[in-house]
Amino acid sequence: MDAPLYLRPRVDPPLADLLEDRSFLHSLVDALGSPLNVLLPEAVAGNVARFRAVYDRHRLTGRVYFAHKANGSSALVRRLAAGDPAAVGVDVASTEELRHALGSGFTGDRIMATGPKDPEFLWLAARVGATVNLDSPGELEQLAALVRAHGLGRVDVLVRLSGFESAPGHGGAGTRLLSRRSRFGTPVREARDLLTALERASDAVALTGAAYHLDTTGVEEKARALELCVLFLDDCRARGLAPRAVDIGGGFGVGYVRDAAEWERWTTALSEAVLGTRPPLTWRGHAYGLRNEGGTVRGAAALYPAHRPDAGPGYLDELLSLPAPALGRPPATLLLDHLHDLHIEPGRSLLDQCGMSLARVLDVRRVDADSGQYLVRLGMNAGDMSLEEHGVLVDPVLLPRAETDRGETDRDETNRGDRNRGDRGHGEPRSRGGTPAGVYLAGNLCLEGDLITRRLVHLPRLPRTGDLLAFANTAGYAMDFHAHRAQRQPLARTVAVQQAGGSWRWCPDEDYWPITPLGGTPA
Numbered sequence: 359m360d361a362p363l364y365l366r367p368r369v370d371p372p373l374a375d376l377l378e379d380r381s382f383l384h385s386l387v388d389a390l391g392s393p394l395n396v397l398l399p400e401a402v403a404g405n406v407a408r409f410r411a412v413y414d415r416h417r418l419t420g421r422v423y424f425a426h427k428a429n430g431s432s433a434l435v436r437r438l439a440a441g442d443p444a445a446v447g448v449d450v451a452s453t454e455e456l457r458h459a460l461g462s463g464f465t466g467d468r469i470m471a472t473g474p475k476d477p478e479f480l481w482l483a484a485r486v487g488a489t490v491n492l493d494s495p496g497e498l499e500q501l502a503a504l505v506r507a508h509g510l511g512r513v514d515v516l517v518r519l520s521g522f523e524s525a526p527g528h529g530g531a532g533t534r535l536l537s538r539r540s541r542f543g544t545p546v547r548e549a550r551d552l553l554t555a556l557e558r559a560s561d562a563v564a565l566t567g568a569a570y571h572l573d574t575t576g577v578e579e580k581a582r583a584l585e586l587c588v589l590f591l592d593d594c595r596a597r598g599l600a601p602r603a604v605d606i607g608g609g610f611g612v613g614y615v616r617d618a619a620e621w622e623r624w625t626t627a628l629s630e631a632v633l634g635t636r637p638p639l640t641w642r643g644h645a646y647g648l649r650n651e652g653g654t655v656r657g658a659a660a661l662y663p664a665h666r667p668d669a670g671p672g673y674l675d676e677l678l679s680l681p682a683p684a685l686g687r688p689p690a691t692l693l694l695d696h697l698h699d700l701h702i703e704p705g706r707s708l709l710d711q712c713g714m715s716l717a718r719v720l721d722v723r724r725v726d727a728d729s730g731q732y733l734v735r736l737g738m739n740a741g742d743m744s745l746e747e748h749g750v751l752v753d754p755v756l757l758p759r760a761e762t763d764r765g766e767t768d769r770d771e772t773n774r775g776d777r778n779r780g781d782r783g784h785g786e787p788r789s790r791g792g793t794p795a796g797v798y799l800a801g802n803l804c805l806e807g808d809l810i811t812r813r814l815v816h817l818p819r820l821p822r823t824g825d826l827l828a829f830a831n832t833a834g835y836a837m838d839f840h841a842h843r844a845q846r847q848p849l850a851r852t853v854a855v856q857q858a859g860g861s862w863r864w865c866p867d868e869d870y871w872p873i874t875p876l877g878g879t880p881a
């Protein structure tokens with residue numbers, strides 16, 4: 359085999375400590391089955407604190423609204439509800455998420471309702487005093503009508519804007535940032551009509567600010583959008599409205615891969631493989647959107663930039679410090695000068711290091727007689743662990759069974775007697791004992807396309823039946839967003855864990871309440 363191309367995960371404490379406790383993790387999967395989702399509610403509180411430190415550094419006020427859609431867990435939402443009410447809120451995008459937030463301890467005034475909304479969602483949001491982040495002028499009309507018809511109180515609203523582009527002469531050196539098209543929000547060029555509609559509806563709604571959410575890593579584009587929101591709010595103030603906040607959405611990102619050099623090496627190798635100058639490193643030549651056109655790599659790789667040293671709070675800090683193109687002041691100064699609150703809606707980044715997905719190795723066999731590559735079938739499918747679906751490439755951590763319960767593994771493997779395990783004493787495949795192995799990770803569905811990864815994953819040694827693979831950092835979108843019940847395979851159970859007195863305690867996600875110590879007597 360060529361030199362292994364690792365993409366080892368970035369794991370910090372306490373997630374790193376949890377990965378060290380193999381017997382605990384094995385006992386959890388023994389009891390609760392594979393796949394299993396493990397969450398660390400204390401880690402989400404730590405991330406809130408890191409975002410708040412950026413607010414403090416820039417002397418800004420406003421709320422961190424957790425974008426609920428990133429994870430359906432109760433433990434995480436309850437842990438966040440226990441945080442400082444002035445600092446932490448939740449962003450909900452459906453009636454059920456709203457109900458879940460309310461049932462988890464969030465009061466209506468800490469809830470932001472985003473995305474396109476049906477009448478039930480609008481009514482419940484208005485009824486409990488949530489802020490409605492308006493997606494369109496039509497939604498404004500609908501909300502105002504509901505408020506009037508049902509005698510609800512005046513509802514705080516933000517308007518979500520989209521279609522930002524720099525005005526001629528404002529882009530610097532004649533450049534013109536193209537507007538990013540979005541299905542959501544009201545295009546800024548229609549903002550004047552929106553303002554008129556807001557004035558007409560002022561008996562039913564109170565404008566409290568402007569919002570955007572851009573699905574990009576481009577920090578300049580976001581700074582420009584922030585500026586345009588501030589300018590829009592200036593217009594609103596000039597017309598007698600009294601907005602006081604800019605909501606810059608989410609998209610602060612996560613660094614999944616620890617080592618920049620490994621990321622560089624792998625992406626370079628992918629290009630070489632597409633050009634045919636090195637053997638394929640993906641299943642059946644899958645190229646992640648790249649193609650070879652006459653000896654040149656073309657296309658854009660549909661990959662998340664998995665090595666990101668400055669993601670999350672660091673990215674927010676960078677955005678706030680950037681000299682803004684048109685108004686000449688960094689966004690933080692702009693917000694301070696206007697006395698605007700800053701709201702953010704982080705999903706993925708607030709869940710950085712907050713969880714992992716565990717899968718049992720069911721079967722290990724050679725891809726073919728002579729490739730030296732193996733197919734590892736796991737007790738999970740691509741819906742249970744959907745980093746690949748999001749273009750995030752990062753290695754799992756191998757948690758060998760043998761070091762925790764030798765006898766069970768041997769019995770297990772003798773019973774199966776697979777051809778690949780006939781090589782040595784305990785039916786072990788040849789690359790046992792510290793030799794790196796290249797494996798494809800397949801799921802538990804009878805479906806050719808059910809691959810956990812479509813690339814060759816390098817592990818420090820070949821896994822064996824009964825081992826666990828731990829996919830670190832799956833709390834954001836990867837552990838329950840795409841889960842389904844095809845073939846009646848089990849949905850992953852989810853547990854919350856917490857370290858207490860040197861050992862780990864756990865409880866089912868739905869039984870977690872933010873009362874320490876977990877599983878013990880409430881303090």
Ligand SMILES: *Cc1c(COP(=O)(O)O)cnc(C)c1O
Nearest residue numbers: 425472571608609703704705706
């Ligand atoms: C999805 C979403 C977010 C969260 O985005 P992340 O990339 O997970 O931070 C925030 N706001 C809105 C409106 C969203 O749709």
